[in-house]
Amino acid sequence: MMELDQKSTRALKFFAPQMVTISKSGIFRLILLLIFIVGGIYALLVQIIEGHVVTGMRDNVVWGIYIVNFIFFIGISYAGALISGILHLLRVKWRTPIIRIAEIITVISTFIGPIYILLCMGRLDRLHHLAVFGRIQSPIIWDVLAISTYLIGSIIFLYLASIRDMAALRDYPFESKWRNGVYKFFAVNYRGTSRQNRYLDRALDTMSAIIIPLAVLVHSVLAWIFGMTLRPGWHSTIFAPYFVVAAVFSGTGVLIIALWIFRRFYNLKSYITKIHFNYLGIILMILGALYGYFTFSEYLTSWYGSETWDMEVLYKLFDTSEYWWWFFFAAFIGVLLPIIVILIPKFRNINSITAVSVIAVAALWVKRYLIIIPTLETPLLPLQDMRSEYIRYSPTLVEWLLTFSGVATFFLFFFLFSKLVPIVPVVKADDSVNYSQLRKTVMKRIIKRKIKEEKLKEAKKIEHL
């Protein structure tokens, strides 16, 4: 048994029953998600049977919204990796109730994202070729290595941060005993001894320090898939940091949305408070400003230089008959609105912050579309294809179904996770580890050993004499 303080016991009594029951509206929402997922499975079967010809992708636009979704999901995975990693390392006090949600977002989206890459592949049956014939020179292999490491890393991070709760749940009297068995397995005999705590805290610190550069690397590598090609709108040196900033921006947005949903449907009002929305809102605002700055810099530079092919892409973005309104939404509304609403205290409240987060996240999806599609529609040697579907990409029903089922899967996994671990950490992580004290103890030990060795030597010398 592990001893829990009063606060943790109260939290455990609040969350554990929630994990084994499901409300009527919960069942309804679950069915809704399953309908979308079944739609996606149907679309997947159609694509496998009929081939890629059922998508809107063609020889010029070789990648469609699948790759947009891929970037989008990997982007929102930043919620857990960067936000919770940084907040953990900085020992930010208010992070506790939101950290689990952030880490779950990371694991789920890092899992779903790469599925979209697989949907882009013409020969899924040859997936093993990546392992057998993989060439380290190819940015796709960089991606495979980075994302798989990142996925494993974020699972470890989530798991380490959940061990304390697993131990608490192990000792909780569930009706069905299999749960206790599962928690016993995952709690790895954690009892809350000071030695266990010390190791666990150190492991958590190490993992959050590892996960931050790993996350930065993952999105940089992803940006380089595009940045490494000689294409207008892609071949840009700022692409890696630009993608990283966009990813943290969208990750924070999704975290705010998730907090809002859980606060509402899981009665977490006493855990997730206005403070969390305010602080995350301010982080969102700063990232929005940074992202806006990158966007401005990117387009200003290519417009001012005005090379023919750069201009061709830019004209498409600013042409009202092509992409202007989408571009206006993605690069102006989606950046400026969150900044304005959060900047002015009068506008700042839980609902408004969530609303602008929804807008920012949607805008970022559109922005990824505008990075991928117009550039692919504008090859260096001007396109002279006569077939309209080869000139202009438009996603087909199959692609939309798979997109929506990806979002539904995201929520479904979230639901499943919330039934396995408390959505808010029950046992508070101990921040009181005194590192200078720890270092002193370790130093003392080393000095003691040295002295012992010296003494031994002396004794030997005397013997020798």
Added chain:
Amino acid sequence: MSEVMKSHKRRNFLKTGAGLAIGLGAISINGLGTEPPIKDAGKKIKVLMPDGSLAEVDEKSLSTRTGSMQPAKGPKAKEGIPGRKFVMVIDLGKCNNARKCIEGCQKGHNLDTSQEWMTVHLRKDNHQSEPYWFPKPCYHCDNPPCVKVCPVGATYKRSDGCVLVDVNRCIGCKFCMSACPYSARVFNWEPPPKSSEANQDYSPETSVPGQVGTVGKCDFCPDRSRQGKLPYCVNSCPMGAIYFGDMNEDAISNGTETVSFKELINNRAGHRILEELGTYPSVYYLPPVDKAFSYERGLKNLSEEQKKKALENLSKY
């Protein structure tokens, strides 16, 4: 043109071409100057060097390198035909958009009519200049961006200059297609059309049969070079606008005449497309000068819709 005449001309080309290149294409000199002289030297024979001079070498130090006439398969297809460096020259002054190169290529590679490994664009260099027809194969770059990005090494560069695709290895990620600055690559969105050609054993040199879900492109027809033939597009061009040959031999041919590659490029200001990208293409263009016809003549081979689109593109300049 009748088939008989064509093959007659080809044979003529082969005679001249092969005659010129004796000692290089068919015979190679084993380690000339690097190995110790062979004892009991036999008869000396004269061979033509790449720079046009004659050299006398020992008969025994020569070995024939005819190689296989059959298209290479498996790992051998990665090596390239020894001693070759293929090059193509397209005379833009001669192209009138007959589109026969496209048809010949499609027939030879068992492609659907919607798939064009060779395309013909209507181009204009600037708003003052006259438009011209612009045949565009794969450029078989010496620094190929497509080969760099391939995650599984399904597309590769050979010693003879060809950039080939192994459709048995290709995973269909299409990264090569987005990396190619010349849009030379074509995806097999649907299975290739059924025909007798489709049953033959696959070789990256013939590119037949193609496979659904993989990438295809112009392969420079190395299988035909092995047999001493010119690529399908070169043979099909009624204007003789496309020359193909070996840079090492310094001999290229359009099927009717065989000329020196160096001379042609130097005398007629040969250039490559988007040289500034650093891709080093193997396809050169001769500028569209001294045209015997106006570009409008080529419009008749386009459908009404295509014509409209082509002229619309011109108005952009």
